[in-house]
Amino acid sequence: MLPDFELCCSEFEHFGLTLSEDIYRKLDIYAEFLVEYNNNVNLTAITDPEGILVKHFIDSILLSKYADIPQNSRLIDVGTGAGFPSVPLKIYRNDIQLTLLDSLNKRIFFLQQLCDKLGIDAEFIHGRAENFSKLPEYREVFDVSCARAVANMSLLSELCIPFVKVGGQFLSMKGPSEDISSGENAVELLGGHIEQIIDYELHDDKRRIVAIKKISQTTTKYPRNSAQIKKKPL
Numbered sequence: 563m564l565p566d567f568e569l570c571c572s573e574f575e576h577f578g579l580t581l582s583e584d585i586y587r588k589l590d591i592y593a594e595f596l597v598e599y600n601n602n603v604n605l606t607a608i609t610d611p612e613g614i615l616v617k618h619f620i621d622s623i624l625l626s627k628y629a630d631i632p633q634n635s636r637l638i639d640v641g642t643g644a645g646f647p648s649v650p651l652k653i654y655r656n657d658i659q660l661t662l663l664d665s666l667n668k669r670i671f672f673l674q675q676l677c678d679k680l681g682i683d684a685e686f687i688h689g690r691a692e693n694f695s696k697l698p699e700y701r702e703v704f705d706v707s708c709a710r711a712v713a714n715m716s717l718l719s720e721l722c723i724p725f726v727k728v729g730g731q732f733l734s735m736k737g738p739s740e741d742i743s744s745g746e747n748a749v750e751l752l753g754g755h756i757e758q759i760i761d762y763e764l765h766d767d768k769r770r771i772v773a774i775k776k777i778s779q780t781t782t783k784y785p786r787n788s789a790q791i792k793k794k795p796l
């Protein structure tokens with residue numbers, strides 16, 4: 563399904579990454595299962611081998627190049643969809659302790675089958691982020707929360723920052739067009755601080771990672787319920 567090993571190696575090298583045969587084999591199984599499953603369940607609009615390689619897999623793995631994710635981090639991927647960015651990241655960085663969360667059960671079901679095929683150990687949560695981060699077993703226990711293409715900065719901060727322990731980080735993967743400053747107020751109110759904005763290119767596409775450090779606890783009034791979050795963004 564993926565382009566051949568040599569071509570994939572040169573794409574990885576182009577982005578400053580290395581690719582082993584074992585990782586290639588796992589990514590290839592992932593690509594094949596994604597495209598097959600996508601015939602019945604809507605998971606992705608990108609289905610060509612080169613697109614999956616660069617726009618899904620390499621983009622996801624670049625998170626560990628541009629952001630500092632400590633060894634053995636407990637990481638939650640909020641609104642993970644078909645597993646991006648965290649499943650390619652886990653394939654690349656097996657030390658990560660992975661939790662996958664999505665509000666759509668059909669996507670969680672896909673991920674369970676995928677992780678089974680790949681021998682990936684992960685925790686799966688079907689539900690809305692704003693409900694689960696209120697529960698003591700998920701609140702402020704993660705070293706890292708991350709999200710790609712889920713919502714604007716203000717809304718996303720309310721979904722993701724409550725999961726992170728003080729000293730941990732929220733890594734938001736975005737396109738370049740959003741005005742990040744409009745989310746600064748939300749970030750601060752939730753106990754975060756924008757530490758770094760990393761701009762990079764995926765061939766012709768511009769991408770951005772916003773790295774937010776959790777500097778103080780999130781007050782118990784956040785997150786609010788989804789209607790309030792949407793109606794009155796912070």
Ligand code: SAM
Nearest residue numbers: 641642643646664665666689690691710711712
């Ligand atoms: N992160 C993946 C990616 O980059 O391909 C999926 C992005 S998709 C556009 C957004 C995903 O976020 C969907 O799978 C949706 O079900 C999920 N989602 C949106 N709001 C959510 C919430 N409040 N809690 C949990 N999942 C949510």
